[in-house]
Structures are given as C-alpha cells and as structure tokens.
Amino acid sequence: MSMSWIHPREDLPIGLFDSGLGGLTVLHQLRRLLPGEPLLYLADSARLPYGERSPSEIRAIAEEAAHWLRARRVKAMVMACNTMNALAADVIRAQVKAPVVSLIDALAASLNLNPGDHVVVLATAATVYSGAYGCAIRLYFPTVRVQEIACPGLVPAIEAGERDSARLEQLVTGYLTPVLRNPQPIQALILGCTHYPIIRSLIQRLLPWPAPLLDPALPAVTALQQMVQTTGLAAHQPRGSMQFCCTGQTTHFATVVSNWLRQPVQVEQVSLQSVLLSH
Known part of the structure; x- marks a missing residue:
C-alpha cells in the first residue's frame, strides 16, 4: 500500500458509489456543504438495480467497487447507496482503507x-x-x-x-x-x-x-464535513473538480448528469471486475 493511503492528502477526492443516478442527491449535498472538495462519482449502472439482488451478490459487487475506489485513491467515501450501506458496509470499510460515511x-x-x-x-x-x-x-x-x-x-x-x-x-x-x-x-x-x-x-x-x-444524504454529508475539517483533510480551493465514471452506457448517464448539474460533463466508462481480478 502506498504511503498516500496510510496518510491521505487533502487534494485527493471524496468518493461516491451508487448503482446509478441516486447518488446525485448525495452529490448535491456535497457540492452545497463542501464546494471545494474534489469528487469522484462511480455509478455501477450496468448492474442496477441493486435492490432486487441477493445479499451475496451485493457483497461481491461491494468488494469490486471497494478495490476500484482504492485504486483511485479516495481520501474518504460516502456510500451513496442505501442497499450497499445495509448489506455491505463492512466489506467497503475493510477494503477502502479510508473513512467511510454510512447514510443509515x-x-x-x-x-x-x-x-x-x-x-x-x-x-x-x-x-x-x-x-x-x-x-x-x-x-x-x-x-x-x-x-x-x-x-x-x-x-x-x-x-x-x-x-x-x-x-x-x-x-x-x-x-x-x-x-x-x-x-x-x-x-x-x-x-x-x-x-x-x-x-x-x-x-x-x-x-x-x-x-x-x-x-439521509444531509446528515451523512454533515458528518463527512465534520470529519474532513477535524482531521485536516479539507480541500483549500473555492470549487472542487468532479469526475464521473460508470460501468454501463455513458451517453445517457452523461446527459442526465449534465441536466442535473446544468453543465456539460464527461463520463468515463470503467469495469469493476477487471480491477478485482488484478488483485
């Protein structure tokens, strides 16, 4: 593990993980309360909805997402999916090696x-x-x-x-x-x-x-705000960057996110399974 993982830096992004568009409601609160923070949004849209999947499937997906976020070096994470919070919070926390905020x-x-x-x-x-x-x-x-x-x-x-x-x-x-x-x-x-x-x-x-x-997004982001401020991890810039990644079709996702934010965004298509297989 790199030293930056043992000692997170303020310029590293905060990660958000959801199956699709729902995490945008969490992102909204992050931009409102922590406008200077760089954000990394991962949408596993290829496998939504999570809510009808078995606990074992959800936990396996959580492990894949955790490895992906770990490789991208987030300084903290909001599990922007209640189903993941309910069934796989322990998996995420064990793998990410960074502070993880639970909505629930x-x-x-x-x-x-x-x-x-x-x-x-x-x-x-x-x-x-x-x-x-x-x-x-x-x-x-x-x-x-x-x-x-x-x-x-x-x-x-x-x-x-x-x-x-x-x-x-x-x-x-x-x-x-x-x-x-x-x-x-x-x-x-x-x-x-x-x-x-x-x-x-x-x-x-x-x-x-x-x-x-x-x-739940509001108290979760409030808790995250307190954490980054008390640990000295708060970013010192007026407006943080936003990066969007998804496992499914990028064009539709980019359109919806752009409409939500009222600004054009680019979306990177990624694979979670390949990251897990490389470990």
Whole structure:
C-alpha cells in the first residue's frame, strides 16, 4: 500500500458509489456543504438495480467497487447507496482503507424522536429485508415503531426518467397503502434509497397529512464535513473538480448528469471486475 493511503492528502477526492443516478442527491449535498472538495462519482449502472439482488451478490459487487475506489485513491467515501450501506458496509470499510460515511448510521444519529413515535422507511427490497434501518434507529430510540416498506420498481422508473407520471404515481400510492390505511399521522418518512429524493414532491403530495420527508444524504454529508475539517483533510480551493465514471452506457448517464448539474460533463466508462481480478 502506498504511503498516500496510510496518510491521505487533502487534494485527493471524496468518493461516491451508487448503482446509478441516486447518488446525485448525495452529490448535491456535497457540492452545497463542501464546494471545494474534489469528487469522484462511480455509478455501477450496468448492474442496477441493486435492490432486487441477493445479499451475496451485493457483497461481491461491494468488494469490486471497494478495490476500484482504492485504486483511485479516495481520501474518504460516502456510500451513496442505501442497499450497499445495509448489506455491505463492512466489506467497503475493510477494503477502502479510508473513512467511510454510512447514510443509515448518520440518519439514525440525527433523528429527534419521542417514545412511541411511528417512523416509515421507504427503501429497496434488499434494504428492507436486511432490517438495517430498524436496527440503527432502535439503537437510539428503542420504543419507536419503525415500519419498513419495500418499493421494487421505483429505481428502474426513476432511472428511465419518470418523475411525475401516472404510472409512477400509481406505484408510489401502492407502496404507501399500509401508511394511508392508518388514520394516525406518522412522525417521519425516511427516503431510504438515494433515488427517492428525486421524486420527493410526488411522495409528499400523496401523503394525506404533513410529515417530514428525511433524506439521509444531509446528515451523512454533515458528518463527512465534520470529519474532513477535524482531521485536516479539507480541500483549500473555492470549487472542487468532479469526475464521473460508470460501468454501463455513458451517453445517457452523461446527459442526465449534465441536466442535473446544468453543465456539460464527461463520463468515463470503467469495469469493476477487471480491477478485482488484478488483485
């Protein structure tokens, strides 16, 4: 291992890893709170969605991504995918050898709840079946009711460009049915997939009463901001660079990212498997 890995430098990038576009919601918070940081965004779009894959598949993908990020020498990392956070955080942390921020842990630590409160988590099937959000929240609030709802179909729809279509509204309404049947309002709804803040307004509109919609990206990036500042790893420049890589088709991804950022971007096509095989 090179010395730069043992002693990270402030000019090295912060890594973000997601299956596709969802991590852009995390990138948004990074650019807002840490505008001077160089960023490296990895989208494993060739294998999305992760949420319908088995735990063993997800952990294998995590190892490949960790080796890739390690080779690119990131100084810190945000796991910009809740499914990876839920099922493979230990794999990422063991391989990357740099500080790794968890969306789930950061969100749980940021909550302000009362005994008996009812919290709903919308997430992928894999995240829900792991029970990761419930476990993390109950560490801080043992008596809070955590209702985790699997939402298969949302990630592919969002990746396809749907934002407020009738089909998407029907999907979301169906997933919210267990919540809508309850006459009592919930205290919070957690957007437990980084894709879901993209359709925040649709979800909010379908709720019959006001409830805070919580995006784990904000507390996660806040935790990262504190880390780089206290460890002396904060970049000293007004605007950091951004590099985008994906394993799938680059043209569509570049178009969506360019529209999101309102500036042209270039996307490098990469292979995660080849990096793992070389180790």
